[in-house]
Amino acid sequence: MPKALFRYLPILSWARVYTRDTATSDLVAAVIVTIMLIPQSLAYALLAGLPPEMGLYASILPLVAYAIFGTSRALAVGPVAVVSLMTATAIGQLGLSTPGDIALAAITLAFLSGVFLTLIGILKLGFLANFLSHPVIAGFITASGVLIAASQLKHILGIDAGGHTLVELGISIARHIEDTNPITLGIGVSATAFLFWVRKGLKPLLRKAGLGPRLADILAKAGPVAAVAVTTLAAWAFGLGEHGVRLVGAVPTGLPPLSAPSFDLSMWRTLLLPAVLISIIGFVESVSVAQTLAAKRRQRIDPDQELIGLGTSNIASALSGGFPVTGGFSRSVVNFDAGAETPAAGAYTAVGIAIATLLLTPLLFFLPQATLAATIIVAVLSLVDLSILKKTWEYSRVDFAAVSATIVLTLLVGVEVGVSAGVLLSIVLHLYKTSKPHVAEVGLVPGTQHFRNVLRHKVDTLPGVLTLRVDESLYFANARFLEDYVLGRVADCENLDHVVLMFPAVNEVDHSALETLEELNRRLAEQGITLHLTEVKGPVMDRLQRSHFLHDLSGRVFLSQYDAWCALKPGASEGAEKKGVAAQ
Known part of the structure; x- marks a missing residue:
C-alpha cells in the first residue's frame, strides 16, 4: 500500500x-x-x-x-x-x-x-x-x-x-x-x-x-x-x-x-x-x-x-x-x-x-x-x-x-x-522574549578552550578584541536590537580593533537580519574595526554563502571561538589575506 x-x-x-x-x-x-x-x-x-x-x-x-x-x-x-x-x-x-x-x-x-x-x-x-x-x-x-x-x-x-x-x-x-x-x-x-x-x-x-x-x-x-x-x-x-x-x-x-x-x-x-x-x-x-x-x-x-x-x-x-x-x-x-x-x-x-x-x-x-x-x-x-x-x-x-x-x-x-x-x-x-536576545561578552576560562560570560566567571580577555555571544536566532524582530547593542558596546570601548560575534545558538538568520549584519559590518569598517564570526552552524553558513555578506565581511569566519582567540591574540600571524573557515 x-x-x-x-x-x-x-x-x-x-x-x-x-x-x-x-x-x-x-x-x-x-x-x-x-x-x-x-x-x-x-x-x-x-x-x-x-x-x-x-x-x-x-x-x-x-x-x-x-x-x-x-x-x-x-x-x-x-x-x-x-x-x-x-x-x-x-x-x-x-x-x-x-x-x-x-x-x-x-x-x-x-x-x-x-x-x-x-x-x-x-x-x-x-x-x-x-x-x-x-x-x-x-x-x-x-x-x-x-x-x-x-x-x-x-x-x-x-x-x-x-x-x-x-x-x-x-x-x-x-x-x-x-x-x-x-x-x-x-x-x-x-x-x-x-x-x-x-x-x-x-x-x-x-x-x-x-x-x-x-x-x-x-x-x-x-x-x-x-x-x-x-x-x-x-x-x-x-x-x-x-x-x-x-x-x-x-x-x-x-x-x-x-x-x-x-x-x-x-x-x-x-x-x-x-x-x-x-x-x-x-x-x-x-x-x-x-x-x-x-x-x-x-x-x-x-x-x-x-x-x-x-x-x-x-x-x-x-x-x-x-x-x-x-x-x-x-x-x-x-x-x-x-x-x-x-x-x-x-x-x-x-x-x-x-x-x-x-x-x-x-x-x-x-x-x-x-x-x-x-x-x-x-x-x-x-x-x-x-x-x-x-x-x-x-x-x-x-x-x-x-x-x-x-x-x-x-x-x-x-x-x-x-x-x-x-x-x-x-x-x-x-515576540517580546525574542526581540531582545541575550547577548553576553565572553572570555577564555584559564587552562581550557571554553568561553564564558565575563560577568559570571573569572576569564581572560584580549586587548582590542570584543567578543559577544548571541544566544538567539536573528530575525526581523530582533535584528535592530543586535545592531544597536553592538554599536553601543563599541562606543564604550577604547582602542578596539576587532569585534567577534559568536553564533553557537543562532539557528536562523532571516533576510532582515542579514541586512543588519551587512550594515553592522559596513559601520564597523568605517571605524577601522574588523568584524569576525565564530561557531556558525552549517544551515546558517549555507545561507550566508548564498549572499554577498561573506565576500564583503571585513574579518573571518572561524570554526571555533578558540581558533579566533589564537588568531587574534597579540603576536599571532593573521596572514595577509582573509579566508573563510567552514562552519560546523
Whole structure:
C-alpha cells in the first residue's frame, strides 16, 4: 500500500497486528469508559445548553472516526467541559430561542471546527499550536473551570439564573437566591459531596474490603452512575418533579439521526471565530493529553494527523446530531489506566453508548438536573490550578502577567475574550522574549578552550578584541536590537580593533537580519574595526554563502571561538589575506 495511505489512515498500521489479547484489553477499557461517559455526556450537553441526547450523539460516531484517523492509542474523544462552555457562549451570540435552531447551531459549530482542524492537518500546520504558551493555556483552563462551576450553581439551587461572566452569574444568582428549592439543593449538595468522596475515598475502601485492584477501580469509576441511579430512583419514587425539582425529562430513544449543518452565511460569519478558538483550545488540550499518555508507553503521536483525527471526529459529530468534541483528559486517563491498547477501545465505547441510546434513555426521564450539575462541578474543579500564579510569579513576571490577564479577562469579560487574549498574549510574549536576545561578552576560562560570560566567571580577555555571544536566532524582530547593542558596546570601548560575534545558538538568520549584519559590518569598517564570526552552524553558513555578506565581511569566519582567540591574540600571524573557515 502507498505510504500516504498509512499516513492518513493510522488504523491500517495497528489493525494488522491486532490480536485477541489486545481486543480483550480494549473491551475491558471500553466498558469502564462507557460507564463513565454516559453521565458525562449528558452533563456536558446540559452545560452547552443543548438537549441531553446530543451529548450521547457526540459520543458515538466521533469515537469511530478517531479510531480510524487518530494516532493516539489511549485518547478518548467526546464532549469536554471547556469546549462545552465555549459552545454555549458561541451559540448564545446568535440569540436563538427554539431548541431546534439551537441544536442546528451546535451542529454547524462542530462542522466548522471539524473542517478547520482537518484543513490545517492536511496542510501540516500543527506547529501553530506551539505559539500558545502553557502558562496562558493553564490560566484559561483554570478560569474556565471556575466559570463552569459557577454556571452550574443555578441547577444545584434549582433557580433561574444566567450570565456569561463571573460577575453576571454572581449577580443573577444573588437576585434569585430566595427562589432556591430545598429539595433540589439537598440533591445537588449530596450528589456533589458523594462524587468528591468517590474520587478519593471509595477505591481504598473497596480494596480494604478485599476487592481486587481492577474491580475496585471499575466500581470507583462508576461513582457518577451510582449517583445518577440513586437520585433518578428517588425522583421517581417520591414524585420530586411535582415538588419543583427540575428533571431531564424525555430523552429520545434511538441511534443518532443523520444531520447536516446550516449553510446560512450569517450564522457562519458569527460562528467562524468561535469555531477556530474551540479548535485551537481543543487541539492543544487533546495533544497535551495524547503526548503525555504516549510517552508513558514509549509511543509517539503525529500532531498533524491528530488534527485530522480531531477534525474528522467533529465532522462525524455534526453529521450525527452532536456538538464540538475533543480529547478529554479524565476519560483518556481512565482509558489508559484501564488497559486500552489501540483506538479500537474508542470504537467499542461508541458501541456501548449506542446501546445506551437504544435501551436506557427512557430511564433518564426522572434524572434531576442537579445531579448532572454536580457531575460537572466535580469534574471541572480538578481543572482549577491556581498554583500556576505562584509558579509563574516566582519564575517569570512576564508569564505571570500573561496568566493573570487571561484569568481575569476570562472571568470578568467572557470565554471568547479570555481565550483570544490568551492566544494574542502567547504570540506577543514570544515576540517580546525574542526581540531582545541575550547577548553576553565572553572570555577564555584559564587552562581550557571554553568561553564564558565575563560577568559570571573569572576569564581572560584580549586587548582590542570584543567578543559577544548571541544566544538567539536573528530575525526581523530582533535584528535592530543586535545592531544597536553592538554599536553601543563599541562606543564604550577604547582602542578596539576587532569585534567577534559568536553564533553557537543562532539557528536562523532571516533576510532582515542579514541586512543588519551587512550594515553592522559596513559601520564597523568605517571605524577601522574588523568584524569576525565564530561557531556558525552549517544551515546558517549555507545561507550566508548564498549572499554577498561573506565576500564583503571585513574579518573571518572561524570554526571555533578558540581558533579566533589564537588568531587574534597579540603576536599571532593573521596572514595577509582573509579566508573563510567552514562552519560546523
